[in-house]
Amino acid sequence: MASDASPVSAKTPVTLREVAALAGVSVATASKALNGQGRMTAETRERIRETAQRLGFRPNSLAQSLLRRRSFTVGLLTNDTYGRFSLPVMSGISDALVDKGVSVFLCNVEDDQRLGQLHVDAMLDKRVDGIIATGKRIDRHLPVDLSNLGVPVIYAFTQPDPGAVAFVSDDAGGARLAVEHFWRLGRRRIAHVTGPASFAVVHARAQAYRDVLTEKGLPVMEPLLGSWSEAWGHEAVTKLFDGKLSKSGDEKPDAVFCGNDQIARGVIDALRERGLDVPDDVGVIGFDNWQIVAEATRPPLTSVDMNLAALGREAGLTLLSLVGGEPAAPGIRKLPCRLVVRQSCGRPPDG
Amino acid sequence: MASDASPVSAKTPVTLREVAALAGVSVATASKALNGQGRMTAETRERIRETAQRLGFRPNSLAQSLLRRRSFTVGLLTNDTYGRFSLPVMSGISDALVDKGVSVFLCNVEDDQRLGQLHVDAMLDKRVDGIIATGKRIDRHLPVDLSNLGVPVIYAFTQPDPGAVAFVSDDAGGARLAVEHFWRLGRRRIAHVTGPASFAVVHARAQAYRDVLTEKGLPVMEPLLGSWSEAWGHEAVTKLFDGKLSKSGDEKPDAVFCGNDQIARGVIDALRERGLDVPDDVGVIGFDNWQIVAEATRPPLTSVDMNLAALGREAGLTLLSLVGGEPAAPGIRKLPCRLVVRQSCGRPPDG
DNA sequence: TCCATCTGAGAAAACCTTTTCCCAAACCGC
DNA sequence: GCGGTTTGGGAAAAGGTTTTCTCAGATGGA
Numbered sequence: 001m002a003s004d005a006s007p008v009s010a011k012t013p014v015t016l017r018e019v020a021a022l023a024g025v026s027v028a029t030a031s032k033a034l035n036g037q038g039r040m041t042a043e044t045r046e047r048i049r050e051t052a053q054r055l056g057f058r059p060n061s062l063a064q065s066l067l068r069r070r071s072f073t074v075g076l077l078t079n080d081t082y083g084r085f086s087l088p089v090m091s092g093i094s095d096a097l098v099d100k101g102v103s104v105f106l107c108n109v110e111d112d113q114r115l116g117q118l119h120v121d122a123m124l125d126k127r128v129d130g131i132i133a134t135g136k137r138i139d140r141h142l143p144v145d146l147s148n149l150g151v152p153v154i155y156a157f158t159q160p161d162p163g164a165v166a167f168v169s170d171d172a173g174g175a176r177l178a179v180e181h182f183w184r185l186g187r188r189r190i191a192h193v194t195g196p197a198s199f200a201v202v203h204a205r206a207q208a209y210r211d212v213l214t215e216k217g218l219p220v221m222e223p224l225l226g227s228w229s230e231a232w233g234h235e236a237v238t239k240l241f242d243g244k245l246s247k248s249g250d251e252k253p254d255a256v257f258c259g260n261d262q263i264a265r266g267v268i269d270a271l272r273e274r275g276l277d278v279p280d281d282v283g284v285i286g287f288d289n290w291q292i293v294a295e296a297t298r299p300p301l302t303s304v305d306m307n308l309a310a311l312g313r314e315a316g317l318t319l320l321s322l323v324g325g326e327p328a329a330p331g332i333r334k335l336p337c338r339l340v341v342r343q344s345c346g347r348p349p350d351g
Numbered sequence: 352m353a354s355d356a357s358p359v360s361a362k363t364p365v366t367l368r369e370v371a372a373l374a375g376v377s378v379a380t381a382s383k384a385l386n387g388q389g390r391m392t393a394e395t396r397e398r399i400r401e402t403a404q405r406l407g408f409r410p411n412s413l414a415q416s417l418l419r420r421r422s423f424t425v426g427l428l429t430n431d432t433y434g435r436f437s438l439p440v441m442s443g444i445s446d447a448l449v450d451k452g453v454s455v456f457l458c459n460v461e462d463d464q465r466l467g468q469l470h471v472d473a474m475l476d477k478r479v480d481g482i483i484a485t486g487k488r489i490d491r492h493l494p495v496d497l498s499n500l501g502v503p504v505i506y507a508f509t510q511p512d513p514g515a516v517a518f519v520s521d522d523a524g525g526a527r528l529a530v531e532h533f534w535r536l537g538r539r540r541i542a543h544v545t546g547p548a549s550f551a552v553v554h555a556r557a558q559a560y561r562d563v564l565t566e567k568g569l570p571v572m573e574p575l576l577g578s579w580s581e582a583w584g585h586e587a588v589t590k591l592f593d594g595k596l597s598k599s600g601d602e603k604p605d606a607v608f609c610g611n612d613q614i615a616r617g618v619i620d621a622l623r624e625r626g627l628d629v630p631d632d633v634g635v636i637g638f639d640n641w642q643i644v645a646e647a648t649r650p651p652l653t654s655v656d657m658n659l660a661a662l663g664r665e666a667g668l669t670l671l672s673l674v675g676g677e678p679a680a681p682g683i684r685k686l687p688c689r690l691v692v693r694q695s696c697g698r699p700p701d702g
Numbered sequence: 703t704c705c706a707t708c709t710g711a712g713a714a715a716a717c718c719t720t721t722t723c724c725c726a727a728a729c730c731g732c
Numbered sequence: 733g734c735g736g737t738t739t740g741g742g743a744a745a746a747g748g749t750t751t752t753c754t755c756a757g758a759t760g761g762a
Contacts, residue, residue, distance in 0.1 A: 011501050013478075015748060026712045031750055038751090040710055061476040062422065063748035066413045066717045073477070076457075081442055082642075087434050094459055098466070103473050106427075106457035108445055115449070122454050125412040126424070127364075150362050230647045262647065269620075291433075296581045296613065366718060377742050382720055389721090391740055414718035417747045708759075715752085722745085729738075 014057045023051040034059075065127065074319060075105045075123035077116070077144065080136035084290065085308060089134045089156050092312025100320065102129070109143060116144035124149065130319045134158050134312075138168050139200035152322035156315035157308065165322070166332045167315045169306035171201045174337030175208035178257045178285040178304050181339055183216055185346060187255035187283055192223040193236040193267060194259025202259060205287070209257060221253070226263075233258060233266020241274065254282055255345075261286035261293040264301055268344065272298075279346035289340050300342035311335050365408045374402040385410075416478065425670060426456045426474035428467070428495065431487035435641065436659060440485045440507050443663025451671065453480070460494060467495035475500065481670045485509050485663075489519050490551035503673035507666035508659065516673070517683045518666045520657035522552045525688030526559035529608045529636040529655050532690055534567055536697060538606035538634055543574040544587040544618060545610025553610060556638070560608060572604070577614075584609065584617020592625065605633055606696075612637035612644040615652055619695065623649075630697035640691050651693035662686050 020030035025048060032038030033048035034057075051057075065071040076093060080086035094104050105128065107119035123131060130151050133142050135158035146153045147161050160166035182190050192209045195202050206223040213220045224239060226232035241252055258264035264286030268278050276282050278299060286294060289305035314335060322328055371381035376399060383389030384399035385408075402408075416422040427444060431437035445455050456479065458470035474482060481502050484493050486509035497504045498512050511517035533541050543560045546553050557574040564571045575590060577583035592603055609615035615637030619629050627633050629650060637645060640656035665686060673679055 013475075013501065016750095017748075027749075028713075028751080029711055032711090035750080038711080044710080058472070058476050060417070060478065060748050062413050062417045062478050063717085064750080066411070066417060066719095066748085067750055069717075071413065081438075083434055083438050087432070087438065090457070091432055091459060094457070098458075098469060098473070101473060103456045103458070103470075103477060105454045106441070106445070107449075107454070108442060118449060119454075121409070122449070122452060124364075125409050126454060127411065127413055150364065231649075262643075292613075298582075367720095368718075378719075379721080379743075380741055383741090386720080389741080390738095395740080410720095411718050414747085415720080417718085417749095418720055420747080704762090706760085706762105709757085711755090713752105713754075716750085718747100720746085722743105724743080725741090727739085727741105730736085732734090 013060065014055045016057065016059065019048065019052045019055055019057050022055065023048045069127075070323070071127045071129055072100075072102050073105065073126065073128050074102055074316075075107060075119075075128040075131045077107050077109055077119065077131060077133045077142055077146075078135055079109050079111055079142055080134070081108055081110060084288075085136050085157055086134045088308035089312035089315070092309035092314075093132060093156075093316040094312075095309070096313040096316030097320065102320070111143050113143045116142060120144050120146070120149070124151070129323045130154070132156055132315055132319055133160075134315075137199070138171075152319060154315045154319045154322070156311055160332065163330045165318060165328050165330055167311050167318070168332060168334055169308070169311060170334035170336050171204040171306075172208035173334070174287065174304040174306065174339075175205040175257070176212050177337060177339045178287070179209055179212040181285065181302075181341075181345065182255040182257065182283055183212070183218070185255075185283065187345075188218055189221075189251055189253045190218065190255040190257060191221050191240050191253040192257045192259075193233060193240070193263055194223055194225055195228045195263070197225050205259060228260050228262060230262050230266035230269070233263035233268075234270040235266075236263070237267055237270035237274070241276075256282060256284050258284065258286050260288050261290045261297075261301060261303055264303070264344075265293055265297050268297055268299075268301070279344055283345040285339075285345060294340070294342065297344065299344050302342045302345045303340055304337050305340050306337050307335060364411065365406045367408065367410065370399065370403045370406055370408045373406065374399045420478075421674070422478045422480055423451075423453050424456065424477065424479050425453055425667075426458060426470070426479045426482045428458050428460055428470065428482060428484045428493055428497075429486055430460050430462055430493055431485070432459055432461060435639075436487050436508055437485045439659035440663035440666070443660035443665075444483060444507075444667040445663075446660070447664040447667030448671065453671070462494050464494045467493060471495055471497070471500070475502070480674045481505065483507055483666055483670055484511075485666075488550070489522075503670060505666045505670045505673070507662055511683065514681045516669060516679050516681055518662050518669070519683060519685055520659070520662060521685035521687050522555040522657075523559035523562075524685070525638065525655040525657065525690075526556035526608070527563050528688060528690045529638070530560055530563040532636065532653075532692075532696065533606040533608065533634055534563070534569070536606075536634065539569055540572075540602055540604045541569065541606040541608060542572050542591050542604040543608045543610075544584060544591070544614055545574055545576055546579045546614070548576050556610060579611050579613060581613050581617035581620070584614035584619075585621040586617075587614070588618055588621035588625070592627075607633060607635050609635065609637050611639050612641045612648075612652060612654055615654070615695075616644055616648050619648055619650075619652070630695055634696040636690075636696060645691070645693065648695065650695050653693045653696045654691050655688050656691050657688050658686060 016027050020027045030048050033045045078086040109116040131153045134156045141159045155166035210220050224236045256267050264284050286301045286303035289303040294301040294303045367378050367381050371378045381399050384396045429437040460467040482504045485507045492510045506517035561571050575587045607618050615635050637652045637654035640654040645652040645654045
């Protein structure tokens with residue numbers, strides 16, 4: 001039955017002309033019948049529909065696009081080859097667009113200007129309806145100039161051109177989430193171990209960390225900046241527990257908020273090697289919620305999730321409305337993070 | 352200068368008609384001039400070229416595609432959302448195609464049949480020249496039927512339909528590489544810790560492991576099957592070093608070949624906890640060469656790389672030749688792995 | 703019976719490019 | 733000066749669809 005409805009072999013796609021011929025009408029009428037336009041008897045319309053169905057007719061998108069000046073296609077530019085960050089973003093974009101019949105050209109431009117231009121030109125030639133730029137860093141430009149392209153551009157998780165629309169994660173908010181979570185759990189000596197000063201997010205998160213501690217009247221330890229690696233997490237534990245960092249004396253931290261999950265992993269391993277229990281002696285929170293790391297950590301790591309898929313979805317929908325002609329206020333929109341609680345922080349003291 | 356050559360604003364794309372009008376020729380002549388076809392005076396050709404350049408003319412791909420019945424577009428289907436495996440494959444594909452002006456639609460179908468059909472239909476409507484299917488497992492089908500689509504299909508790192516062209520990694524060969532490397536280093540009691548029996552690659556690698564040991568006249572320990580996790584690597588070390596596994600007595604392994612890098616990481620951590628040195632006491636080799644894990648391991652992990660990018664490149668080129676009408680023999684082609692040597696195996700005894 | 707209105711459906715233009723033919727003018731040799 | 737060839741370039745069809753305009757016939761009212 002079902003297999004009867006679809007043609008056995010679709011070697012050459014069926015055209016509207018063939019449908020029309022078989023239904024004994026003109027292509028104009030056939031087109032209108034299938035699109036619910038025009039006026040004709042119900043029988044005629046039904047007959048055409050049925051013929052189209054039987055032949056497995058599907059309109060040629062290329063022809064439609066040419067006419068409508070709208071290709072139902074968007075380009076996604078990234079420089080994040082192995083896509084820890086941009087892949088969830090892509091997934092969200094695709095999610096938002098697939099139902100509207102929009103397909104996504106994925107283009108990895110590495111950090112190569114030539115490659116970037118090549119891909120952008122190819123997209124433009126193929127008349128994409130719009131372009132989304134994403135990347136591996138929120139504070140770096142893609143190696144391409146996307147201004148004055150003649151199509152709308154949205155930035156997601158990458159540095160936008162001035163005057164453009166961009167979506168990024170609210171890193172400060174995410175950091176607050178983590179530190180306040182520690183506070184609610186009764187932790188009072190909270191340290192922060194994070195990445196290199198060259199990253200904007202390092203400062204945003206560190207400042208939020210300081211702000212929360214200040215608000216709560218807790219001692220502020222200067223954030224420890226290093227690299228994004230496990231090794232640095234390891235090393236930082238030595239600094240934290242062997243050195244004298246706290247202004248308020250030599251008390252050791254009972255919580256460490258880490259700039260990413262790999263650092264957190266290094267911290268947890270180092271703590272264990274020192275005989276300190278996580279979470280009983282020291283609570284640990286990571287950032288990025290990189291599932292495969294967070295879940296492999298012992299104990300599983302509580303981590304801040306940047307909601308990248310949601311960010312992508314938002315970007316996709318906004319691009320679509322831009323394509324549809326609705327204006328969007330330029331500027332950077334920050335989307336909230338969320339805290340994914342696992343077992344590296346313990347329970348509330350009264351819980 | 353350079354900015355003079357390109358239009359300040361490309362709001363509405365320039366058409367050939369406009370170029371022709373401005374150059375004072377017909378569109379036919381303009382087309383021929385720009386494509387190096389037809390016959391005309393050198394001056395005419397140059398004048399048209401120059402006009403096109405000045406106007407920033409770029410031919411409308413949609414119109415070209417419609418005419419040529421070739422969209423210079425391929426679809427890439429995957430179910431590997433967070434793309435450990437499929438992303439390198441994609442990268443290789445894109446690499447192979449971008450120079451030929453071919454763009455890639457990336458479609459993540461999860462494991463959802465409806466989503467799969469949706470994406471395939473969208474691709475077909477957009478008249479992709481071909482489709483490449485990839486995934487996260489070599490022995491699983493995508494949730495879509497790709498037979499009789501009317502366009503060529505290539506499978507890469509996923510289970511093909513019978514009679515199709517497929518590229519996969521040579522897992523047995525990769526395993527041989529690892530075990531023979533141990534052998535060359537003088538290791539003689541080599542264990543194998545790997546993933547669940549439900550994976551075809553587990554058996555392929557285990558068999559190759561047995562084969563090499565047998566060829567070399569070494570004792571064969573039964574491979575330890577578990578999960579793909581660090582935790583299992585940890586647990587396996589207990590079994591290996593506390594139980595009696597070797598037929599030839601109770602000697603402990605001096606090398607462990609692991610089914611993936613996460614297991615290897617668990618193994619290394621567990622060995623350290625036992626006071627065993629890697630690589631001095633025990634050598635360890637992983638599989639997948641997942642850089643971020645392999646390099647974070649202490650010591651950095653020697654691992655088998657499946658050359659997924661090369662696999663993708665091969666798939667892309669083959670698809671292209673299929674699109675070009677050249678026939679390709681159906682069947683599964685296995686591409687060699689390579690061993691990436693880091694520091695978890697030590698040096699040759701005489702080195 | 704005749705005019706006006708409405709109904710169902712088709713012709714044709716449009717989207718943009720490529721390619722095949724075709725034609726007029728120039729040129730050549732005689 | 734004339735037939736034949738080359739040269740430079742244009743007209744038109746093709747690709748598949750949508751949309752506007754048009755039109756013939758039917759219907760309704762007077």
